[in-house]
Amino acid sequence: MTSAIDAPNNGPLSGIVVADFSRVLAGPYCTMNLADLGATVIKVESPTGDDTRHWKPPAYRDGACYYQSVNRNKHSIVLDLADAEDLGTAKAIATRADVFIHNFKPGSIDKFGLGYEGVKELNPAIIYAHISGFGSDKGKNLPGYDVLVQGMAGLMSMNGERDGDPVRSGVSLFDLTTGMMTAIGIVAAIRHRDLTGEGQLVENNLMANAVFTMANQYQVAATTGKGPSRNGKEHPTIYPYNAFPTGDGELIVVAGNNGQFAKLTQALGIPEVASDERFDNAEKRNVNRDELRPLLEAALAKKSKTEWFGILREAGLPVSPVQSVDEGLVSAEELGLEPVWYPQDASGEQTSDFATVRNSLRMSATPTTYRKQPPLLGEDTEAVRAWLAQPTA
Structure with missing residues (x-):
């Protein structure tokens, strides 16, 4: 029973x-x-x-x-x-x-x-x-x-x-x-x-x-005796791998290998940067990030976050706008993830305004x-x- x-x-x-x-x-x-x-x-x-x-x-x-x-x-x-x-x-x-x-x-x-x-x-x-x-x-x-x-x-x-x-x-x-x-x-x-x-x-x-x-960070601490420092919006060992200011907001751009970096500089209209000896491999880009950063920021400032998102995504690059939580909810809905559920009857009609995160x-x-x-x-x-x-x- x-x-x-x-x-x-x-x-x-x-x-x-x-x-x-x-x-x-x-x-x-x-x-x-x-x-x-x-x-x-x-x-x-x-x-x-x-x-x-x-x-x-x-x-x-x-x-x-x-x-x-x-x-x-x-x-x-x-x-x-x-x-x-x-x-x-x-x-x-x-x-x-x-x-x-x-x-x-x-x-x-x-x-x-x-x-x-x-x-x-x-x-x-x-x-x-x-x-x-x-x-x-x-x-x-x-x-x-x-x-x-x-x-x-x-x-x-x-x-x-x-x-x-x-x-x-x-x-x-x-x-x-x-x-x-x-x-x-x-x-x-x-x-x-x-x-x-x-x-x-x-x-x-x-x-x-x-x-x-925090397994990856604790692995470093257990191995070397030293933990990571603060890096703000940047990755400690990969660059670019962070949020950049654009004409009207911030955009996360990832270029973790030479091929991605070449695509990025081409899309930004600064292709010569990819062959610059200061930036022609991942280790150099990491070490010389203070010199690379202003070049990327200057290019990204010329268009809006939305424009660059479309351009860089079309170029096949990992990219994402920095959004608020309510904007993230809209994005999840647009991606078909159905992030929120409302009570429904047998026919699928909503029966209450109660929302729960799936x-x-x-x-x-x-x-x-x-x-x-x-x-x-x-x-x-x-x-x-x-x-x-x-x-x-």
Whole structure:
């Protein structure tokens, strides 16, 4: 017997139940990816709700857009873990779940009997995922915020103009990539359990994930003992490979080999630059970039960003305008990527003005699905309780 909570779907994770005790970004992004793939995600929230519900404006359905972005396809139940009855419900959910995930500080959830050993005792086959800021050892008491990790891991030191200050990335990069990697770990653990019947602990943290996400830069640091410096809009070893000013905006131009550089100078009307002995190979262009830069900038200043984009793309060069996020959304639509999904009826007619950003996965047999809008706080409390009351198979 199924309910609205565990109704089957065509996703590859249909039938997998996730007890989601996470909040803010990394954990909810992880569980939304699982939900998009068909998992039933029960979002367990405190009486005040996920912090991001309140990070507004802007908002939709009285929930901040930040919250809306990572909580579709989930069922919200409100539980106060300090209340004995609610804690019993939380443990019942853990007992019925395939996956249990949280991002509380290491050890802090153990007092409720919901640490790994406690949940494993309730449910020996559980896949228990924990996301933290700096791991469960020496960094266990450090608060885990993406901006702190951007600073500690060195990402901020790489961002910004060469002579300027370090700059935070405009997106919480490590929260998102930690969520993605944790989802991969959970899916791998599900596969292992399918083969052996054995559950396991899956741990990830923002700092370790930052090192892995910045693998190419950390490889250099581990090999040479020295990390990269800030290069602003430029690549540290390839030139040109950066944004240039044009007559009315900036354009990213890439010419990583001699053939591309010859095409670029020809298109810009300065073909002689390609044979200049200061610039006739990639190493020289990198070393002599301060001499090459004004030549390219002078040529690019003669036309608009849009004009040069068309000309250089026609020449077969890697090129892109520097755009705002709303302009990027338009470009994604023009490329046929269908970046936004709206609720539809069986005939394909839009039934709501709710917009959700599509998952980037495209799967031919088991496509990602968007079955439910991000829930209001506690919206599914009674439905989850009814599901718990049903006998197990």
